[in-house]
Amino acid sequence: MSRLDRTRTSAHQLRPFFSSQNLLNRADGSAQFDFGESSVMCSVVGPSEVKLRDEKLDKATIEVVVRPLVGLPGIKDKAREQAIRETLEPLVLSGLHPRTGIQIVVQTMKDDGCILATAFNATILALLDAGIPLKSILGAVTCIVDNNSNEILLDPTTEELANAKSTHTFVFDNKSSITSKEEQQESVDVATLYSDSTGLFSEEEYFECAQICYKAVQAVHGFIRTAVQKKLEKEYQQIHS
Amino acid sequence: MKDADPSTNEREFLLAALKDGARIDGRKFYDFRTLRLTFGAEYGAVEVQLGNTRVLAKVSCEVIRPYTDKPTEGFLMFNTELSPMASAAFEVGRQTDEEVLVSRLIEKAMRRSRALDTEGLCIVAGEKVWSIRVDIHFLDHDGNLVDAACIAAITALLHFRRPDVTVVGEDHTLEQRNPVPLSIHHIPICTTFAFFNNGERMVVDPTFLEEQVKEGDMTITLNVHKEVCALSKAGGIPMEIDQILQCTKIAVVKVAEITAQIQAALEADAKKR
Numbered sequence: 001m002s003r004l005d006r007t008r009t010s011a012h013q014l015r016p017f018f019s020s021q022n023l024l025n026r027a028d029g030s031a032q033f034d035f036g037e038s039s040v041m042c043s044v045v046g047p048s049e050v051k052l053r054d055e056k057l058d059k060a061t062i063e064v065v066v067r068p069l070v071g072l073p074g075i076k077d078k079a080r081e082q083a084i085r086e087t088l089e090p091l092v093l094s095g096l097h098p099r100t101g102i103q104i105v106v107q108t109m110k111d112d113g114c115i116l117a118t119a120f121n122a123t124i125l126a127l128l129d130a131g132i133p134l135k136s137i138l139g140a141v142t143c144i145v146d147n148n149s150n151e152i153l154l155d156p157t158t159e160e161l162a163n164a165k166s167t168h169t170f171v172f173d174n175k176s177s178i179t180s181k182e183e184q185q186e187s188v189d190v191a192t193l194y195s196d197s198t199g200l201f202s203e204e205e206y207f208e209c210a211q212i213c214y215k216a217v218q219a220v221h222g223f224i225r226t227a228v229q230k231k232l233e234k235e236y237q238q239i240h241s
Numbered sequence: 242m243k244d245a246d247p248s249t250n251e252r253e254f255l256l257a258a259l260k261d262g263a264r265i266d267g268r269k270f271y272d273f274r275t276l277r278l279t280f281g282a283e284y285g286a287v288e289v290q291l292g293n294t295r296v297l298a299k300v301s302c303e304v305i306r307p308y309t310d311k312p313t314e315g316f317l318m319f320n321t322e323l324s325p326m327a328s329a330a331f332e333v334g335r336q337t338d339e340e341v342l343v344s345r346l347i348e349k350a351m352r353r354s355r356a357l358d359t360e361g362l363c364i365v366a367g368e369k370v371w372s373i374r375v376d377i378h379f380l381d382h383d384g385n386l387v388d389a390a391c392i393a394a395i396t397a398l399l400h401f402r403r404p405d406v407t408v409v410g411e412d413h414t415l416e417q418r419n420p421v422p423l424s425i426h427h428i429p430i431c432t433t434f435a436f437f438n439n440g441e442r443m444v445v446d447p448t449f450l451e452e453q454v455k456e457g458d459m460t461i462t463l464n465v466h467k468e469v470c471a472l473s474k475a476g477g478i479p480m481e482i483d484q485i486l487q488c489t490k491i492a493v494v495k496v497a498e499i500t501a502q503i504q505a506a507l508e509a510d511a512k513k514r
Binding site (some may be wrong): 024025026027037041 | 242281
């Protein structure tokens, strides 16, 4: 079956990834992550001074600011801020930097669906770029259950999202992803960091979506790994040349 | 978190270099930094890089009801909130003086200079008009936000295409026709000057460090027809009239260069589509 965006041939195909780190000069770390025509830029400042009322004695305070492409920040953006902050809090080793603040700013650059998943991936790349100590990395993808065909489509575009019966965004960390081959073929006990579903769906559909997204996230993890590796190689060459 | 002031060494070095006729990034006094324009896949999305300063402009439109006293006037709105992405000194939900000045300047340069034909945005008089919204996102702050934002805004407006509508009786329908460009009267471009050394030394397109050390600044908005659209000198050291005239002469040259570059970029993009 051909997809609505015509560049993909399979329902379980992700759009081409693109990422670029260390783009901004004023931030401590920054990254851009693209899923096809969806693009999110993320900047990280920290660990740095924190407002007295936000100060935590035993760990760093994580602040997330999400800014939409069009218009003023609204409820949707506040919800995304909360989602990203609460997913990252257990991941960041904030105990190493008590009484400091880590500010994360997420800006949508291009919107063609799956902004939350793109934002998660951009954020983790920016945190890695800023050198914030992390327990593990994460990867995120979105899938929908199509209204007409009841098929599960991965990484939908805006056009496809309009035709969705239900939408599911999953975030998985990379610790639970190191599984043996036989496990990957059968259903795995997936460790989910974040899951957000809207619309009408059955229990089976939900778990099927989780499985499919879990498999797709492995590609994202691999991509993030390669991106960081390439960046470090480049930096190493610059130091030693 | 407030921006740290530059150290005495940095400040002295910059001032000494300016006295000797050099800028620390190797530019001449009246040179702009390299300007790079990148267009998005959809109409009306432009990313501008002026040296290390980075601005993203996005134009969008919707149909709304006009004011009763101006039934044929469309709307042009700007959203220029400084995000903490540009610099940690900008806080969310709290306007700094700089932010107010930047928004006011862009408003003056773009809207009050009547660069966009708002009458042309009318669909049904007194009932329906287009409202054009320009969201300007500041991504990286290395000085001269105003010029970068102005270039981004006008390029995005030039690049933008709104859907074509057909009026049937009182109603309008969006059609599957080719989207139409906005009618833009002229292209206002801002040129910012910073003054040092009691106003004896002036530079075009100051970087963030130069902005921190400067004694005063002035922004002139011109178009290619050598018409002054806006002039803003908010405080700073007093200046002589001759000097302001000299600034305008420099700005005329810069505006011509930038306009040519914008048009070349737009043409190159149009060919690709």
